[in-house]
Amino acid sequence: MGMVITPLEMKQFIIATLGLEDLTPEAIGDDEPLFAEGLGLDSIDALELGIALRKRFQVQAAEQDPDLKEHFRTVRSLVAFVARNGQGPLEAGT
Amino acid sequence: MTYAPLVLPLLRAAAWFGEEPADPLLAPGADGFLDLACGEPDVAFVDRQLRRRLSPLARACFHCAHRVAPAGDVRMVFASRHGEADRTVAILRDLALEAEVSPTLFSMSVHNSVPGLWSIINGDRAPFSAVAAGAGSFGWGLVEALAAFTADPSAPVLYVYGDDRLPDPWADPAPRGLLHAVALLVGTPAARRLAMPGEDPADPLPQSLGCLRALRGGPSSWQLA
Numbered sequence: 001m002g003m004v005i006t007p008l009e010m011k012q013f014i015i016a017t018l019g020l021e022d023l024t025p026e027a028i029g030d031d032e033p034l035f036a037e038g039l040g041l042d043s044i045d046a047l048e049l050g051i052a053l054r055k056r057f058q059v060q061a062a063e064q065d066p067d068l069k070e071h072f073r074t075v076r077s078l079v080a081f082v083a084r085n086g087q088g089p090l091e092a093g094t
Numbered sequence: 095m096t097y098a099p100l101v102l103p104l105l106r107a108a109a110w111f112g113e114e115p116a117d118p119l120l121a122p123g124a125d126g127f128l129d130l131a132c133g134e135p136d137v138a139f140v141d142r143q144l145r146r147r148l149s150p151l152a153r154a155c156f157h158c159a160h161r162v163a164p165a166g167d168v169r170m171v172f173a174s175r176h177g178e179a180d181r182t183v184a185i186l187r188d189l190a191l192e193a194e195v196s197p198t199l200f201s202m203s204v205h206n207s208v209p210g211l212w213s214i215i216n217g218d219r220a221p222f223s224a225v226a227a228g229a230g231s232f233g234w235g236l237v238e239a240l241a242a243f244t245a246d247p248s249a250p251v252l253y254v255y256g257d258d259r260l261p262d263p264w265a266d267p268a269p270r271g272l273l274h275a276v277a278l279l280v281g282t283p284a285a286r287r288l289a290m291p292g293e294d295p296a297d298p299l300p301q302s303l304g305c306l307r308a309l310r311g312g313p314s315s316w317q318l319a
Contacts, residue, residue, distance in 0.1 A: 019147070020146060021145070022142050022146075040143050042143075044197050044198055044201055048196060048197050051194045051196065051197070055193075
C-alpha cells in the first residue's frame with residue numbers, strides 16, 4: 001500500500017501545514033534538512049507535520065519506529081515515507 | 095463609597111486598529127506621545143520563524159509594544175478579554191469532532207502566549223503577567239501594571255492590551271468586538287498623567303477607546319490629570 005506524491009506537492013503541503021508564509025516551494029531543496037540547521041523547523045512543527053500527514057495521507061507512523069527521525073529529515077525522505085506507508089487522501093486535493 | 099481615581103504616569107503610547115475607527119478622535123497619526131495606526135500591523139522586527147506563529151491578535155499587540163518598549167528588559171503586563179479565542183475555538187471544534195488537536199494551536203492558545211512570545215523574541219527575562227477580567231479587562235490590566243510600577247518605580251512597566259472579535263458561535267454583536275491593541279509605557283518622568291475612571295458597565299464605549307480619546311484630548315470618562 002503506497003501513495004505517490006511529488007516533491008513539489010510535498011513542499012506545498014509543508015508550506016500550507018506550517019504556515020511558512022515567506023517561503024515558496026522553489027526555495028526548499030529536495031535534500032535540504034527540514035529541521036534545525038536546514039529550513040529551521042522545530043519540534044512543534046514535527047508534531048504538526050506528523051498529524052497533518054496522518055490526516056491527509058493516512059500515513060501510519062509507528063512512534064517506536066527507530067527510523068522516524070530519518071523519515072522526516074528531508075522532502076525526499078518524506079515523499080518516500082508516504083510512498084511506502086500512505087493510504088490515499090481522506091480529504092480530497094489531488 | 096468613592097475612591098480617589100488612580101492616576102497613571104505615562105511615558106508614551108501606541109494603538110493599532112484592524113479597521114480605521116469611525117471616531118475622528120481616533121484617526122491614524124503620531125504626535126510624539128501617541129502613535130495610532132491601522133491596516134497591516136508592522137511586525138517585521140520579529141524573526142520569520144516566529145512570525146509565522148503570530149495570530150492577528152499577537153501581531154496587533156506586537157505592533158504596539160514594539161513602538162513603546164524601552165531598550166533592554168522590561169516588566170510587562172498583558173491584558174485581553176478573550177485572548178486567543180480563535181485558536182481555542184478551533185481546538186474545541188477538533189475535540190468535538192474527535193479529531194487530533196493541532197500542537198501549534200495548543201501551545202499558542204494560552205492566555206500568556208503574547209507576552210511569552212514577546213519575551214522569547216526579545217530575549218527578555220523580566221517578569222510578566224497576563225490578565226483577563228471580563229469587559230473590564232483593559233482597566234484591570236492597567237491596575238496590575240500600575241501596581242507593578244508602584245512596587246518598583248525605578249523602571250517602567252510595559253502595558254499591552256489587545257482584543258479580537260469573538261469567533262462564531264460566540265461572536266459579540268456589540269461594536270466592542272473589534273480587533274485592536276493598545277500599548278502604554280507606565281513610568282516617570284511622565285509625559286502625560288491619566289486619571290482612570292471606575293468600571294462602569296453602562297458606559298457604551300470600550301475602556302480602551304475611552305483611554306485613547308482622553309490621550310487625544312477629547313471628551314471621555316478618562317481624564318488627563
